[in-house]
Amino acid sequence: MTEQEAAARISELSARIHHLNYQYYQNSHSEVSDYEFDMLLEELNNLETQFAHLRLPNSPTQRVGGSVTKSFPTVVHKYPMLSLGNTYSEEDLREFHNRVQKVLEGDYEYVCEQKFDGVAISLTYRNGELVRGVTRGDGTRGDDITANVRTIKTIPLKLHGQDFPEEFEVRGEVFMPFSVFEALNAEREDIGEMLLANPRNAASGTLKLQDSGQVARRKLSCYAYGFLSTPMAFETHAEALAALKKWGFNVSDTYQKCSTLEEVLTYIKLWETKRFELPIATDGIVIKVNSFNQQEELGYTAKSPRWAIAYKYKAMSAATRLLNIQYQVGRTGAVTPVALLQPVQLAGTTVKRASLHNANEILRLDIHTGDVVYVEKGGEIIPKITGVDKSQRLPESQPVQYLDTCPACGTPLVRTEGEAHHYCPNEKGCPPQIKGKLEHFISRHAMNIMSLGEGKIDLLFEKGLVTTPDHFYDLTHEKLFGLSKDYVDEKTGKIRTISFGQKTVDNILAAIQKSKEAPFDRVLFALGIRFVGSTVARKLVQHISSIEALKQASYEDLIGVPEIGDRIALSILAWFADPDNQAILKRLQEVGLQFSQEKATAHITQSDKLAGLTFVISGVFEQHSREELQDLITANGGKMVSSISKKLSYLVAGDKMGPAKLEKANELGIKIISETELLTLIGH
Incomplete structure (x- = not known):
């Protein structure tokens, strides 16, 4: 491949992967399988390795991990939490083995472990007691969630025995067991809440909850899989795992020492199907060199250790027949197609439904009525259709035609240019949209009237008691007490009952009264203005501090607010009109x-506390805008510069900071501080 061809392919791959990342993280939509995504990323990484000078500053390969949330204190990891290189092939494993063999002299062995699908956590112990629990974050810094970690019963607060170092770290995987996940979703279904997508997302979301009591009720668990100390207290990884188990940690007994690569391959083959017997999802095997000295000898790349690799199993797939397509209407009017399938066994569960996303996806797949389709399950509750077996297509079958009218109210659907979804424009008369807006109003991040849920909203809507959000505040004991409704549980086929008894009514009325204390930004979010999510609502409130001012705001006023663009501004104006x-x-x-x-x-005060210091600001901040922080720095004698160099004093890092700046700052040893640490320097 010529340099010109490589540059074109790198540009193409980068654009494609950025798009797939956006679809996955912003729209919760996977256009390709995990395997296809990893193959694209691997191809890009190989090209950038071969043509290093063509690597783009914002290349997808430079991403180290997730972003840091705003809700918890941010801390720097003593030992960086690096990611592992992935492979799907035996050939790649043999290449890894050969690389290890070339570096190490004498005997060595591997430890094989399950690659659990949970949330990585770093636990610090001092004098045998837990002192801190930190999320992976971006690999360099994470969120201090110690209060939540303490609620996880499989994480010891005080260790057994005495033979442990004065201070050390444990790496583990926090997860929600399948049984707990299923029970939680059953409970959410009972109260009409949206079902959680999968156990991993449920665990991640739980760890971010502010109320540790709620975390405790979620019954999370944790497997410990790593040990770190200075100096290292053990000679091998297997010895460390045995010690962790002895001290009271939950160590999965699925790991195995392997003396040869063939033993590794046997372990991988054994667990390809046996893993479905475990209480947690896994998607592969982690292979590590056992000796810590040999690990140090092998060393690290910028992003991952050279002494370990993750072998990932290809996503499970099955073929079954498409019986029908059901169309669901959301609160914004978006119509989502869901495939109803002939039941098929896949990854240990019976699959009856699969996501089809939108009309574009149906067209791309060229789905016909009655087709045999390929279904893939990558950890989601609703699997996805990835292809069609056209060799089994029925002669009389016809292409699936997307609906022209709303399945709920019969209104002709519309499709805005540039958007993938069809919409029902009848927002004031379409029952699913009306109920969806009511559910949004009472949701946790809005008015937080959690004693109500989808089932109860259905009943209140049917009785004509609540059709717009203001009607919640007209509810009384007399209107609610004694209401009931029977419905058929789709999972069990049994008839269940929603009823409003004394305790239920008291809880609902108390929650409604309590909701009056919700701050302005949550009330604004609760109104359900299209494109105004919780983050946008906070931004608006920071710059336009009352509803009266917002009602009077012009288009120019709105787009003058950071991160508020044309689409959001026009939506706000239309809503208030x-x-x-x-x-x-x-x-x-x-x-x-x-x-x-x-x-x-910012309450800017003049001083010389930052005299002689230089700063770069990157990311999004909780208390101040970037402009306000810049004003604070210069007002107190500091100097703003545009780029990171060895002469830089501080990088002030916020949420969603660019990975390239973070990597360069780490390479140069620049001190990275948070917004809070900057304010402390100034004396705020």
Whole structure:
């Protein structure tokens, strides 16, 4: 491949992977299988290795891991939490083995472990007691979630015995067992909440909850799989695992020492199907050199250790017949097709439904009525259709035609240019949209009226008690007590009952009253203005501090707010121009919801506390905008510079900071500080 061809392919691959990442993280949509994604990333990485000078600053290969959340204190890892290189082939494993063999002299062995599909955690112990639990974050810094970690019963708070170092770290995987996940989803279904997608997402979301009591009720668990100390207290990884188990840690007994590569391959083959007997999802095997001295001898790349590799199993796939397509309508009017399938066994479960995403996906797959389709399950509750077996297509079958009208209210569907979904425009008369908006209003990150849920909303809507959000505040004991409704549980086929007894009514009315204390940004989010999510609502409130000011804001005023673009601004203007919305807003103001808050300001004071120091700011911050932080720095004698060099004093890092800046700062040994640490330097 010529340099020109390589440059073109690198550009093409980068654009494709960026797009796939956006679809997955922003739209919860996987366009390709995990295997296809990894193959694209591997091809890009190989090209960038061969043509290093063509590597783009924002290449997808430079991503180390996830971003740091704002809700918990941020800490720097004493030992970086690096990612592992992935492979799907025996050939790659043999190449890894050959590389190890070339470096190491004498005998060596491997330890094979399950690659658990959970959330990586770093646990610090001092004098035999847990002192800190930190998420992986971006690999260099993570979130301090110690209060939540303490609720996990399989993580010891105090160790057994006395033969442990004064201070050490344990690496582990926090997970939600299948049994707990299924029970939690059954409970959420009972109260009408949206079902959680998969155990990994459930575990990740649980660890970010502010209320540790809620975390405790989720019954998370943890497998310990790594040990770190200075100096190292053991000679081998297997010895460390045995010690962790002895001290009280939950160590999976599925690991195995292997003296040869053939033993490794035998272990991989054994667990390809046996892994489905475990209480947690796994997607592969981690192979590590056992000796810690030999690990140090092999060393590290910038992102991963050379002494370990992850072998990933290809996603499980099965063929079955498409019986029908069901169309679901969301609160924004988006219509989502779901395939109803002839039941088929896949990855240890019976699959009856699969996601089809949108009309484009149906067209791309060229699906016909009655087709035999390939279904893949990569850990999601609803698997996805990845292809069609056209050799089994029925002669009389016809291509699936996407709906022209709403399945709920019969209104002709519309499709905005540039968007993938079809929409029902009847937002004020379409029952699923009306109920969806009510469910959004009471949701946890909005008004947090958690005593209500989808099932209860259905009943209130059917009785005509609640059709717009302001109606919640008209509910009384007399209106609620004694209401009941029978419904058929889709999973079991049994008839179940929703009823409003004394305790239920008391809880609902108390939660409604409590919701009046919700701050302005959550109330604004609860209104359900299209494109105004919780982050956008916070941004708006920081710059436009009352509902009256927001009602009067012009298009120019709105786009002047950081991160508010044309689409959001026009949506806000349209919402406030609607007479029905104006009436709802007036009623919500009358019942006492919070529609103003003091505007956040930097309160800049002059000093020379930062004299002689230089700063670069990157990312999004919780307390101040970047402009406000820049003003604070310069007002207190500091100097802003545009790039990272050896002369830089501090990199002020926020959420969603560019990975290239983080990597360069680490390479040069630049001190990385948070917004809070900067304010401490100034004396705020």
